[in-house]
Amino acid sequence: MSSKPSSSGSRRASAGGGGGGSKRSRRPEGAPPPAKRRPGGGGNKGGGSPVYREPEPGPLELPGGARLDYRTDLLPAEEAAELFQRLRAELPWEQRNVRVMGREVAQPRLIAYQADGPHLSYTYSGATLAPAPWHPAIAALKARVEAVAGATFNCCLLNLYRSGADAIAWHSDNERLFGRAPTIASVSLGDPREFLLRSNADPAHKLRFWLGGGALLVMGPGVQEGWMHSVPRRAGAQLGERISLTFRQITLPEAGRSG
Numbered sequence: 001m002s003s004k005p006s007s008s009g010s011r012r013a014s015a016g017g018g019g020g021g022s023k024r025s026r027r028p029e030g031a032p033p034p035a036k037r038r039p040g041g042g043g044n045k046g047g048g049s050p051v052y053r054e055p056e057p058g059p060l061e062l063p064g065g066a067r068l069d070y071r072t073d074l075l076p077a078e079e080a081a082e083l084f085q086r087l088r089a090e091l092p093w094e095q096r097n098v099r100v101m102g103r104e105v106a107q108p109r110l111i112a113y114q115a116d117g118p119h120l121s122y123t124y125s126g127a128t129l130a131p132a133p134w135h136p137a138i139a140a141l142k143a144r145v146e147a148v149a150g151a152t153f154n155c156c157l158l159n160l161y162r163s164g165a166d167a168i169a170w171h172s173d174n175e176r177l178f179g180r181a182p183t184i185a186s187v188s189l190g191d192p193r194e195f196l197l198r199s200n201a202d203p204a205h206k207l208r209f210w211l212g213g214g215a216l217l218v219m220g221p222g223v224q225e226g227w228m229h230s231v232p233r234r235a236g237a238q239l240g241e242r243i244s245l246t247f248r249q250i251t252l253p254e255a256g257r258s259g
């Protein structure tokens with residue numbers, strides 16, 4: 001993850017979510033309380049800030065040519081709820097410390113990391129994520145995601161947001177270890193959260209997705225190069241837990257050990 005549009009590679013994690021402590025992160029203006037919104041609503045109906053466009057589900061080509069595919073129903077609701085419970089209970093969730101502007105701070109979320117083998121470790125902000133073997137339910141989900149995304153993945157970084165106070169700041173996953181023009185596919189489980197995208201070339205181009213349980217967002221070629229994304233902090237909202245599974249393909253494992 002890098003938090004500057006022009007970053008050439010090392011994952012410079014910001015511990016804060018939108019407004020969550022990092023000077024680089026920004027809280028989007030005018031966002032409505034997310035708990036009242038459902039994922040999948042199109043346009044700006046229902047009181048959303050007009051600066052954030054809310055695309056309908058389906059494939060989408062962004063200004064500049066980047067490609068997205070947004071599905072609200074990769075998993076049926078019941079299956080998504082069961083998978084959430086299982087992963088919440090069975091994965092070794094950890095809270096990591098990262099270095100932000102010279103200070104060691106705890107990331108405002110829990111994470112877990114799984115991959116095809118121990119050679120796919122992932123170092124950023126001075127700490128290494130050693131991959132665990134695939135959980136069988138995640139391996140099965142990976143195959144379904146690959147079929148929809150038309151891409152293959154060899155690792156998955158999972159995030160657990162325990163409440164609206166947990167977040168991830170504006171960043172791009174454009175490190176060298178993912179190669180050029182990577183595809184990253186993210187599956188959501190649990191309570192819906194806002195997922196924001198903003199163009200590096202024109203920050204007025206902003207998109208908002210309400211990622212609910214069972215949703216899939218495929219960020220295709222061009223997204224990491226030209227856009228940043230975040231899950232903003234919403235400490236005031238009564239939000240429950242959410243898990244995101246971000247499937248990725250490490251093509252240059254050696255680049256992942258240098259950060």
Ligand SMILES: O=C(O)CCC(=O)C(=O)O
Binds near residue numbers: 157168195231244246
């Ligand atoms: O939780 C999400 O949907 C976003 C996660 C993310 O941006 C990341 O892991 O880099």
